[in-house]
C-alpha cells in the first residue's frame with residue numbers, strides 16, 4: 001500500500017470517529033496552539049504533498065518567472081542523489097552550465113569535483129544546485145528580485161532531499177540561504193542553520209581559481225563537514 005493510500009485511510013478513520021462523537025452530541029474539542037502549529041507544519045510538509053524532485057522540476061517548467069529566461073540556453077535544475085546527506089549550493093550557472101544544463105561542469109566545477117573526490121565521495125553521492133537556475137548575462141551577480149523569484153524552487157528541492165548538511169559556495173549562496181548580508185569572509189568556517197539544516201559556508205571554487213591561496217581555508221571548512229559525515 002502506498003503512503004498516499006495509508007494517509008487516505010487514516011483520514012477517513014479519523015473522520016468516521018468524529019462523526020461518531022457528533023452523533024453522541026459532542027460538538028468540538030479543545031486544541032492547543034502548539035497542536036495547531038504542529039498540524040499546520042505537517043500539512044505544509046513535502047511528505048504531505050508527495051513532493052519529489054520530478055514534481056518540483058515539472059512545476060518549474062520552461063520558467064519565465066524572472067528576466068533571466070530570455071538569454072538562457074538551458075535551465076540548470078541541479079543533479080545528484082535525491083538521498084544525498086550533503087548538498088552543495090552555488091550561485092548560478094555560468095557559460096558551460098548554461099550550454100549543458102548541468103551544474104558545476106566548467107573550470108570551477110572541475111575544482112568542485114576534485115574537492116568532492118578529496119572528501120572520498122563522488123558527485124553522484126551528493127546533490128549540487130544553485131541559488132538561481134538560469135545564467136545571468138555575462139555571469140553578473142544575480143539581482144535580488146531574481147534570487148527571490150527562483151529561491152522557492154531550491155527550497156523545495158532541499159525539502160525533498162532533506163540533506164543533513166549544506167555547503168554553500170560563495171557569498172551569494174550563503175547570504176541567500178542564510179538571509180544575511182554578512183560577508184563570506186565572516187560566514188565561512190562556522191556552522192549555521194537554514195530550514196533546520198546545518199549549513200557550512202565556504203568560498204566559491206571560481207574564487208579559488210583566482211585566489212589559490214584560499215584553498216587552505218576551503219579545505220579547513222570541508223574537513224569540518226567530513227568530521228560530521230564521519231569520513
Ligand code: SF4
Nearest residue numbers: 063066069133134150
Ligand atoms: S532564474 Fe529561476 S525564476 Fe528566473 S527564469 Fe530561471 S528558473 Fe525561472
